[in-house]
Amino acid sequence: APADASGLGLRERVVRRSVQRLLYVHGATTAPEHLPDVPVAPVARRDGDVVARYGADAASWAMLATPARETPSFSDEQLLVQSEAGEFFRVRYAHARSRALVRNAEQLGFRPEAGEVDDAAALLRLLADHPLVLEAAAHHRAPERLTRHLVELADALLDFQYRVLPQGDEKPSAAHRARLALAEAAGTVLAGGLALLGMDAPERL
Template sequence: MTPAQLSRTALHTLRRAGADAAVLPERVVVEAPPRRGGGDYATGVALRVAARAGRPALETAELLREGLAAEPGIADVRVVGPGFVNVTLSEDARADLVRGLAAGGPPGDPRDRPAVDIARWAAATGEDPAALAVRTARSSSLFRVQYAYARTRAVLRNGRQLGVEPHHDGRAEDGAALLALLADQARVADQARVADQARVEDARAAGPLARHLVAVADAFLDFHDSCPPLPSGDEKPGAAHRGRLALAEATGAVLAGGLSLLGVSAPAHI
């Protein structure tokens, strides 16, 4: 279940619970739980709906919790704080999500072409091309995204050499924040496509997609450092390594697909 699917499910649940259409938003914002308890996703829609309807937020949140808890693919739903609703996917749903992300990304342009890429990235983000030309992770957000993509390809190559193949069993022992960002790629990419189809004159209409890719890259690099996808030393490869490689594979697909939409290359070596 992606954030977009959960958004639609939450709206349908609120309608079934009797919420007036006039107080419902067009789309429910679903995000990674930001310091508000566990789970894979979180939404504060109950706070917004309750405020519009003049009802207690916790009452609305509880109605949403009860409805979502009965949905397939959802293992647990909890009301947190003043009315946030946190959702935990089932292991099968989480594994399906990772597989779908890994399989769904279009291949990126493997050429390393800094001049073209910098110009297009700068047009989307408004960043200084001179700063982007300094190809370090600290100086250039573009380099950070392309480097993260290259790291996903490297760990997968090294994994194959060790005989470790990506396989996510759905457990959320690590990488939950990264997975939530990966899952949100479809929504952000759709917004970029709509902007492109509308022929928006301001090239910065693609800015949200670029910023999302930076967030994915940063989350992956943090994940890579704190939860190494490959065994080291005498460590034996296990299910955790296979699961982390699956997240690396999904990250690579998401980054390549996003860079392709921006007309920016995704070199496997950088």
């Protein structure tokens, strides 16, 4: 029904399903209809059918990036424009870049290999924090904690990507293989986070 497409029913369903996934990864087996009550503000009537306008994934991102008690906001610049100005785009783009780095490395004849990386402090910290973020998001029934973390991780990966592949006449080294493994791990975490939010992680953008 139209009311369900643009009002409380849609957002409540999106939030509850995401909370259920977050709880599930921590061992919960509760069905969504039996979850502890999570007060959910509806999509504002003025925003109309947000799924039709923005697509299911982008609309869900806007609904989940805002705390459940608050009314979500929808912006064409943030959700429709394919540029790094939009957080949703950056998260998916960073995942796609991680996959592209692996493909490009294969063309250069090397693959990811675990090792020490000494020039990626922010990325390493965010990856180490990821399990704690998931735990907090599940405990507080707060998917927005996960969306914020994914944006930070994506930004760190997009900054780090330029140090992954050999430049110019450089030959692939152990350092390059280790950086590639780190970039691949970050992409895997981004894909997993998007899946917990109910969204796809494209291989290419």
